[in-house]
Amino acid sequence: MVSSVTTTDFSSEIGFNKFPYLLVKVSEARNLGSFSENCSQFTPYVKISTGSRSYSTIAKNVSNTVHWDETFEISGDSQKPLKCCLMDRDEFDGDIMLAGFAIPRELIKQFIEETTLWIKLEQDLNCGDSFEESQIIKPFCNEIKVEDPDHYSEPIVCLKLTYYGLECLKEYNAEITDYESAVKNNELFTQYTVTVTRRDGFSWKIKFRYSQLDNIRKSLVLQFPELKKLYFPGKTFSLFNLVSLKSQFNEELLQKRKIDMEKFLNYVLKYRYHEKSQEFSEFLNMPAEIK
Known part of the structure; x- marks a missing residue:
């Protein structure tokens, strides 16, 4: 039924999966002068950790402001807090x-x-060179948040956080991104390409023809009568129209059919009929990484 399927990551550094996860983007830090003035060579980086796992940005030799823009994927199953620490690289000590x-x-x-x-x-100046982690890491609260960073002169760091829980990873959107004329067994027809995108950006493409989706719709209606009221475009092309698929008349019909089929696909995805219908699930042909 499906002629081809491809998967595309929105970032080569992020691995997609079917389990909850947290994306942490360490963007930048500002006003680090109070830290750097006591160091002969200040090379800051940010260390992110949860439980026994840790992730670090690149250490950069700067004095006041540093931009990292590095993103990390962290398991969402852990109940441990997310710790964020400003570190100074020291290769000798x-x-x-x-x-x-x-x-x-x-x-x-x-x-x-x-x-x-x-x-x-916030630096605890009473710690000196000997300290316990508990003395450095502050519990998160509204008092340590900064609402207007452009008018704040003390050291601050910027994080961008997105949590993808199980419910988020079940949200999909379908968009018909292309259609073209094709011939098979001397039959001329229109082949559509739909891009299915999960909420976190993971996407794949499916190629299909109108009759395939129409047959699936009929099967869904038999199994779930409530879908009978859901509008689906009829097959309105004549033999003459098929010969000239690129005519203005047919372009308008194809555009309308595209919009109507998108609405149908997004409705059945929104209410997760792919979890109830094996035939529709096979049509979606979800990549193994997210099943």
Whole structure:
């Protein structure tokens, strides 16, 4: 039924999966002068950790402002808080933790849309060179958030967080991105390309013809009578029209049919009929990574 399927990642650095996960983008840090003035060579980086797993940005030799724009994918199953620490690279005496904070997992799960946080990096000057992690990492609260970073002069870091829970990973959108005339067994027909995109950006393409989707619709209506009221375009092309698929008349019909079929696909995806119908699930041909 499906002539070809391709998958496309929106970022080569991010691996998509079917389990909840958190995307953490470490954007930048500003006003780091109070940290750098006590260092002969200040090479800051940000370390993100949850439980026993940790991730680090590139260390950069700067004095006041640093841009990283690095994104990390972190398991969403852990109940451990997300710890973020500003570190200073020291190849001789070992890296130094300068400031940090911990965001509770309960709060992270609320970030179902990308959320930008500017957070204070408060240095505990009483720690000196000997400290416990608990002295450096502050619990996350409204008092350490910065609402107007452009008018704040103390050290701050910018994180962009997006949490993809199980419900988010079941949300799909279909868009018919192309159609073209094709011939098979001396039969001329229109072949459509639909791009199915999961909420986190994972997408794949399916090529199909009108009759294939119409047969699936009829099967769905038999199984789920409530779908009978859902509009689906009829087959209105005559033999003459098929010979001139690129005529203005047919372009208008194809555009309208495209819109109507998109509405049908997005309705059945929204209410997850692909989880109830094996035939529709086979039509979608979801990549193995997300099944």
